[in-house]
Structure formats: structure tokens, C-alpha cells
Amino acid sequence: MEAFLTGLDSLMNPQVIVAIIIGSVGGLIIGAVPGIGPAIAIAILLPATVFLDDLVSLVLLLGVYGSSMYGGAIPAILINTPGTPVNALTTYDGYAMTRRGQATRALSLAYSASFFGGCFSILAALIALFAFGPYLRDLGALFGQRDILMAAVLGAVLLIAAHRQTMGLAALLFAFGFLIAMIGRQTTRQIDRYTFDIDYLFAGFNLIVVIVGIFALSQSLILLTGKDDDPPEARVTRGALLGFTELAKRKTIAVFSACYGTVMGIIPGVGEFVAQFFSYSTARALSKEPSRFGHGSPEGLVASETANNAVPAAAMIPLLALGVPGEALTAMMMVVFFDAGIKPGPDIFENNPDFLFSLFTALLIINLLVLITLLISSRTIAKMIYIPNRFLGALIMILSFVGVFSIRNSLTDCIFAAGFGYLGFILRRLNWPLVPIVLGLVLGSIIIERIAAGAGQVKSLVDLVNRPVSGTLFIVILCVLGFILWTSIQNRQQADQ
């Protein structure tokens, strides 16, 4: 309780309050504009966080992360274009409702479902912190260098497994990210890895340079070389509060969708997509009117929106508990931890429990603030849909420069960011997944660091896996690898038939 109160106290800081407001309202707008998305916004904001307090930075990024999916539902429902990729399923039922003249009903239902999903997972995390906090403090002692190393390896394996039909590509791009992470001078023995005697490479690639290039600049190039959309006109009327009454009638779907979102969010590498598709298909299986799914079913809308909004808070759990990010956005947040000198992982329960309470309480406030903003200004935010894509591309390019340059005052960084941006542009055009590159960088850095730190305790190969946690994680890794192999064989057999 003391930690909770200390956490609340740190949220009273005016800087934090401003970060909550900017993050949540900004994220809402970013989500509502198709073509930007939270990953690009966070990539651009990352360098600015270097100059801010760690809690302020994280709250700002969490605001963008948590609120963008609310905003993303607006164009998904009104113009059949998801604001963020995870709102794709919302278009199926949301836009069908708009075509039937029920745009306001669909929006209000999406807002209330999102709010429910968001608050459900935050409250679940807070209750878990209250209930298990004292025990979690002892968890730190169980986690050594080798255990975190295994957790990072598990994160990598899950990431690759989650890419289903593109596992080979995910493995290739993960290895590419890992390769970038290792370039530079090895600190312990002063041996250079792939530096080719180029001064710039001695310090290695800065994580933010790669992230801004791969995510922000590449998307800017996609927008600049594409065409402007011509979205149809959509009208939003008053009555956004009615969604809560309708949600109450569909509480079963809302609750299991929120559960799916929370559970899938916790598993590294899985995330919003799988959560919402599982909840959507389950909702359809349980529904009395399954044929309406995809044709304007409110239940379908509730299932997809609840599940994807339950993920952000849950996705913070593996990041905070194990120090292992599960997807791109939490990987970017990891950079804030690196800069702040905080090492997320089991020790955080012992050393900074108030920090955890601050984060989750801030997320709760963000959800509330977003809902209020949406209820009073839905019509204004809906107008953001009409900003031309290519003009946005130009703005993202200008913002990317300041983002990259401010890190080390290096023009070379900007030129390398341009190179990564160009590569990201080509990969985006070919539909290759970009997330494995970033996770390769972040998890690769963790693996390199933990191998170096844990080497002193390793007498034999078995020592890597003979601890309770590392052993368990190793078994899980083997199981996941076995599952991948089994599904590959099954798919091959089906294809042959």
C-alpha cells in the first residue's frame, strides 16, 4: 500500500500530468490518422525522452500506445480504413454498421468496449501487484544472468513462432537485427566486431537511429511515394455515451475478450492480432446470430475492440517482470529504461515497486482521459482522417531528422537513419515484417550483455540451464520449437494432399 501511495504521489508531478495529457490526446489523434500509427509516433518521440525524466518519458509513450487504438477505431468505423493495423478487424462490423446509418452507435460501442478492455487489464495488473507484490519481491533472487538470457531467447523464439506464415523471414530479419546489435567494440576485451576500422562503427549503431529509420522514415517514404486517399464523408452525431448501456448487455463477450487480450498481451511476441482474432472467433462461436458477424454485428465490434485494448497494459508485464519486450512498442520503451539506467526485470519489484504502481495508475488515468476526450470531441478528431497522406509523409520526414540528430548531435547518424529508412521502405513494399529487426536489436543487446555478465558462473554447458528458472524456460523453448516443427510438418503434409 505504501508503494502504491508513493507511486500516486509521483504522478502528481506537473511534468507527469502534462505528459499524460499530451500522450493520451496525441495518441488519440495519431491513431485516428491512417498512415501514422503508434510505432512511428513513439519512434519520433523516443529521442525527446532522452531529455525527460524516466517516469515522464514512459508515461508519454504509454499514453500514445494506450490511446492510439481508441483513435484507430474512428477511421475503421467511419471510412473502412483502420487507423492502426490492429483495428483491421473493427472495419468488418464497424463499417457495416456505418453503412446502415449506425455510425454513432458503432463508435460509442467501440469506445466503451475499448475502455472496458483497457481498464480490465490494468486493474488485473494492479490487483496482481497488490496480491502478489510481497512474493514478487523475492522473485529477483531467482533470476540471475542466465535466467534473463533464457527469457530473451524464449522471447526470440516466440517472436518467430508468432509470425506463422513468415517464420523464415522473421528469423532472417531477427538475425539481421541481432547482427546490427553486435557491431562495435566489445567493451570487456576491446575487440572490434565488424567495424572495418570505421570510426563511426566503434560505438555501434544507436538503437534510436535504427528505430527511427526503420519505422518512421520508411513510413514517410511509403506515404510520399504513394497516393492520397479520398475518404468518403462521414457524419458523427451525439450519443456517444449510449455504448456503455449496450456493452452491459454483452458483458460475457466483453469479459472473455478482455481475458484473451490480457493473457495474449502477457505472452511475448503474440500481441493484439492474435488476441482479437481469438476473441472474435470465440464470440462468433458463442453468438446466437453468428451470420451477422462481418456484416455489422455489435458483438463482433465489442470482441475485437475489447481484446486489442486489453493488450497494452498486459504487454508491459513481461517487459517489467523479465526485462524482455514482447513486441515493437514495448521494445522501444525498453530504450527509455536503458537511457534512464533502470533495468527492468525481477529486481524492479524489490527496488522500484512504486514505479510499477505509477505506471499502471497512469495507464488507468490515460484510459479515462481518452474516453472523456472522445465523448466531447469525437467529431473534431474524426476530421483528422482527411489530412492528406503525402503531406503527413513530409511532416514525418522533418520530425525524423530532429529525432535522430538530437541523440548524439551526429549528422552521420542522420545519414545512417536515411539508409535504414530506405531499407525499411523496400521491406514495407514487399510486406516483410519489420518488428523482428527491432526485437533482434533489443533482444540481441540483452543476449550479448547477459552472456558476457553470466560467463563467469558457467563452468560447463549444463550450467546455462540447471537453475530452476532457466531450466523451466529452456523446456518451454524446446516445447515451442517442437510445436513449430510439428505444425510445419502438418502444413507440409496438408499441402502435399
Place this chain on the structure above:
Amino acid sequence: MKAPKDIYLFEDGLPGGTVDGFKSECPPDKKFKVENLFEFKRGRGDLAISAFFLGLALFFLIFFFTETGWDKRKLPQPFGTYLAHQLGLVEMEGRVPRFGRLLKQSWLIPMICLALLVPVAIWNFRASLRVYKWRQRFGLPTDMRYEFEKYGQALEYVGYFILYTLAVPILGYLLSTLILGTFLTWRLGYRSRKWIGIGFASSFAIVLVFRSFLQIKTPVSIWLYDQLPAALRGFMLTYF
């Protein structure tokens, strides 16, 4: 709360994708599965970029022996027996070196990475080549020119970005940003006064927020500012 075993989101095809006026006696299989949402098809530029990644993997493999400290390696001898001992296959006599010493060596991480990168790059290139040949065989378009034209178009904007980067130490962050913001708006075809004004104002707003308000770092030595009177130079360097 168990997920259905066989997940079909839309058994009758994607929403909005059906034509109500015609019904065949033998409808095509339009079941839409979860797997379809993750469906990936290799496009026309795929072979080129797969070849690029294979080349990159081989490049790093070739330089592994000179760029990772491999030449300064310290391997326990006989190494094969040592590895077999670590895997519990044989016993070694005398004092066995710690495995941790091997983990500390600088070439180990690159070796682990290349052990993943090189095989998957070869596999990916092979898969891409198979799709390319398949397209050729069935007379599907394989010409990559359109894709390369798009890459060329993007290079133009990459060029603007690099020029902007080089212009900042000469003209300063404010002027360079205003020029780029206005020029890009014009270049993209928004040539009315209204849009040029919006482009100019947006660029100015970015400078105000990031440089004047957030005090994000920009180059400290700017040629144009050096030509200004001392007081104005200090002001410009601090806020713009």
C-alpha cells in the same frame, strides 16, 4: 472460454465480397480462416531483396574470420573432445577449462548470429527463387521494373533528407526546416497558397515545439548564424 478448434471468421468469404444476384450450384471454397489474415505473398521485387540479404549474410560470413577476433581465439584443445565432454558424451582427463571462458570470447556471438542468419538467408533466397520460377512457368508477371521505379522515387526523397541534413549546419535548423517543409509541400503537388502556407506553418511549428520549447539539440556551429551580430547570433543559437 475455449477457442473453437477450427477457426473460420467468415465461412462465406470476406464481408462485402459476395455478389447477391448470382448463386452458383457449386460455390467456390471461400472459407476465410485466421491463417488468411497472416497470409504472405512474395511480390515482384522479392527476389532482388532476398538476394541482397543472402549477399549480406555471406559478406558477414567471409569477414567473420578477420572482423570478430577469431584470429585471437583461445580454444580448449582438443576442441572436438571438449565439446563432446560439454555435451556429456565423453569424459576428459585432467583439468577441464571452464565453458564460461569460451562464452567471453568476442567471436562467439557473431558465430551464433551467423549460424542463424546464413541458413535462413539461403532458405529465403531459395523460396523466393522458387516463387519467381513458378511465376515464370505460369506466365505471371515477373518484371521488377515497376518495383525498381518505386525504389527510385523513394531515393529522390532520401536525397532531400540527406541534403536537409547537410544544410542544417550551414543555414541553421529554422531556415532549413522551413525550406524543406515548404519545398516538399510544393513538390508533392499542393501548390495553392493555402497549402504552401500550411506547409510553412507546420514546419515552423515543429521548430518551435522541438527546438524553442523542448530545447532539442541541433548543430552548435552554424555558418549563417556566425554572420549575424553577436546578440542575435546567441538568440538564434539558443532558440532556433
